[in-house]
Amino acid sequence: MALNTSHAPAIAAPGAASSVTGAQVATALREAGIAALLTLGLSIPILAFKTEQNQSNALYLQPRWGVVAVVCGLIFLVRFAVCLRAMRRAAAPARLKAPASPFVQKLFGIAVPLFLGVALTYPLLASLATGGLAGARYWIDLGILILTYVMLGWGLNIVVGLAGLLDLGYVAFYAVGAYSYALLSTTFGWSFWLCLPLAGILAAFWGIILGFPVLRLRGDYLAIVTLAFGEIIRLVLINWVELTNGGAGISSIPRVTFFGVPFDSSENGFASLFGISYSPMHRMVFLYYLILVLALVTNVVTIRLRRLPVGRAWEALREDEIACRSLGINTRNTKLTAFAIGAMFGGFAGSFFAVRQGFVSPESFNFLESAIILSIVVLGGMGSQVGVAVAAIIMVGAPELLRNLGFLKQVFGADFDPNEYRLLIFGLAMVAMMVWRPRGLVGHREPSMVLTERKAISGSLVKEGHG
Amino acid sequence: MSDAATMPAPAQAPAGRTPLLSIRGVKTYYGNIIALKGVDLDVHEGEIVTMIGANGAGKSTLMMTIFGNPRCREGTITYAGRDITHMPTHEIAHLGIAQSPEGRRIFPRMTVFENLQMGAAIRNFAHFDEDLERVCTMFPRLKERLNQRGGTLSGGEQQMLAIARALMSRPRLLLLDEPSLGLAPLVVKQIFNVIRELNEREGMTVFLVEQNAYHALKLAHRGYVMVTGTITLQGTGKELLENPQVRAAYLEGGAH
Numbered sequence: 001m002a003l004n005t006s007h008a009p010a011i012a013a014p015g016a017a018s019s020v021t022g023a024q025v026a027t028a029l030r031e032a033g034i035a036a037l038l039t040l041g042l043s044i045p046i047l048a049f050k051t052e053q054n055q056s057n058a059l060y061l062q063p064r065w066g067v068v069a070v071v072c073g074l075i076f077l078v079r080f081a082v083c084l085r086a087m088r089r090a091a092a093p094a095r096l097k098a099p100a101s102p103f104v105q106k107l108f109g110i111a112v113p114l115f116l117g118v119a120l121t122y123p124l125l126a127s128l129a130t131g132g133l134a135g136a137r138y139w140i141d142l143g144i145l146i147l148t149y150v151m152l153g154w155g156l157n158i159v160v161g162l163a164g165l166l167d168l169g170y171v172a173f174y175a176v177g178a179y180s181y182a183l184l185s186t187t188f189g190w191s192f193w194l195c196l197p198l199a200g201i202l203a204a205f206w207g208i209i210l211g212f213p214v215l216r217l218r219g220d221y222l223a224i225v226t227l228a229f230g231e232i233i234r235l236v237l238i239n240w241v242e243l244t245n246g247g248a249g250i251s252s253i254p255r256v257t258f259f260g261v262p263f264d265s266s267e268n269g270f271a272s273l274f275g276i277s278y279s280p281m282h283r284m285v286f287l288y289y290l291i292l293v294l295a296l297v298t299n300v301v302t303i304r305l306r307r308l309p310v311g312r313a314w315e316a317l318r319e320d321e322i323a324c325r326s327l328g329i330n331t332r333n334t335k336l337t338a339f340a341i342g343a344m345f346g347g348f349a350g351s352f353f354a355v356r357q358g359f360v361s362p363e364s365f366n367f368l369e370s371a372i373i374l375s376i377v378v379l380g381g382m383g384s385q386v387g388v389a390v391a392a393i394i395m396v397g398a399p400e401l402l403r404n405l406g407f408l409k410q411v412f413g414a415d416f417d418p419n420e421y422r423l424l425i426f427g428l429a430m431v432a433m434m435v436w437r438p439r440g441l442v443g444h445r446e447p448s449m450v451l452t453e454r455k456a457i458s459g460s461l462v463k464e465g466h467g
Numbered sequence: 468m469s470d471a472a473t474m475p476a477p478a479q480a481p482a483g484r485t486p487l488l489s490i491r492g493v494k495t496y497y498g499n500i501i502a503l504k505g506v507d508l509d510v511h512e513g514e515i516v517t518m519i520g521a522n523g524a525g526k527s528t529l530m531m532t533i534f535g536n537p538r539c540r541e542g543t544i545t546y547a548g549r550d551i552t553h554m555p556t557h558e559i560a561h562l563g564i565a566q567s568p569e570g571r572r573i574f575p576r577m578t579v580f581e582n583l584q585m586g587a588a589i590r591n592f593a594h595f596d597e598d599l600e601r602v603c604t605m606f607p608r609l610k611e612r613l614n615q616r617g618g619t620l621s622g623g624e625q626q627m628l629a630i631a632r633a634l635m636s637r638p639r640l641l642l643l644d645e646p647s648l649g650l651a652p653l654v655v656k657q658i659f660n661v662i663r664e665l666n667e668r669e670g671m672t673v674f675l676v677e678q679n680a681y682h683a684l685k686l687a688h689r690g691y692v693m694v695t696g697t698i699t700l701q702g703t704g705k706e707l708l709e710n711p712q713v714r715a716a717y718l719e720g721g722a723h
Contacts, residue, residue: 309588312577316585319574326534326568328560328589328636 028083036076043068133281151295153376153388155345161383163338164318166223169230173203173343175365177350182250203347204340211339237362249361256355381440487512493542502528504696517675517683520693526676565638567629575618586635602631623654647679680717
């Protein structure tokens, strides 16, 4: 019918996101009404009357308005549905390209202060929620664990996210940091505060040692060499028994002190110094704030570095090495600083790990750790600080959540251990992520500098891999 | 080696002076394959010199060889009286040579502003605002897009950005590798006008590698023709434009 040349596609206003607006419904109703009227008009000669013979064989017209009404009604409904469908189709592509809604943008605006607020008050919140500091032990421990991975993620983000150097052996620097503190404190009795910078320096040194041979490598080749480097460090730790005590590890590493004041119940302990009753949780809370400060330092340093020439050189290096060189950037030094600074934060996190555990062994530094840290960076959206934090919470927190899903036992039987399916669920989550959010949770990159005003250019408008 | 004899004595622009860039007997290999078979070329201060040639002639290789990547196996490259043949690429850039490389090679995920900053990094951002103003007047399109990512620019805008980024370092010698590649004729004209202005107003020395022979030769003071790694012809832009061999090989068939 000629009716089909409706102006339905033109109706889809650009503002229409997913649903169809009231004005559009009105238009569709009008379209359907016109169609019904035309049907009615056409029905009068062909449908409304039927010729019948009566008993005297005379022809007469039998009106069939009921049938006409049914047909017109059907046409009305079908036309209405077709119109709406066309509008929705026309609106759909616009929805895909629409920039983040104001709500999402607002969410990003408050995300950072919110995170910071929760992180700062977390021990308090946890003890309030569980009714006492002692009860919050599990939650504070989990918080420490998550923050450790946030810090590791931010450290690796410098190497992978900013400088674009795929590093699969980041755990090596974590190990160097942990063993530095373990060995220095058990051998020489040096305090944590002295060993912390030393561990960072040592890890940075190892970062440079790794950096030199891989200067010419990129992408897959770099990944393989860094992977091997991580394994070499672990195997050295296992086999150099005289120094590292081999696979048995180093135990009785001195615990953290409150700037020299031990966390114990003695006369000179933390509790009696501050006149409060002793609780082993004091040390936990202190460790929590220690790793929080270390992580925040990593973050602040990264943000600052991004604004400095060296930070921008990292990012330019990630984009195009040849262009970098012809712009006069010393790519060798740029790469080495990225490796060294990334490794340094790994070293800090490592010595924190050692002081928290009081025990280190090579088993803590296997490839799975590297893979988890790298997944945190990739899932978070390479180069995004907030994204890395969110990804760390999900990657480290989710397995803990899984551990507590007791009701699944009732469904699948008592032998069912949800934790055994952890990696399976991780794999599924990753595949889903890569399908729906291939740029990571927070996929857009904030420019380190803007001239006058920020102009949002969504990453989804840029070619894949260039967002 | 070169049949420059077909040309009247090549008009060496300011004769007698030592050239700003001097390339002598440069041979470059990719593995065992020779790409440049002994190239001699001079660029004098204040000149626009162009090199034309077909695909695979070695034009871009020469451009990259000047920057030491790939490095030439034989021959010497002298810039402003210094032998730069074996100098690391980034140090060559520090001597005042800037390059808009083949394929533009802008930083796609960084904004236009950040791209321009990278160009100025070499000078430690001295006169940054002034230079930014200058390239923005030259390319008003870039000014509109300063906070936009490089990768979202159109091809022509990306080319402008590549040239602007090179200019941010205030170079003495500007190397341009096929600035007309893949651009609409109108944009090509715009870009060539900017090159001419740079040369006339600021006396900038430009070495231009092009396939768009007509535009390049019209713009340039002097030109070279390269065929499979060898320079076969040289002369002033006008001479080459009128040369029957050049016309037959590079200008017939609607090149304009």
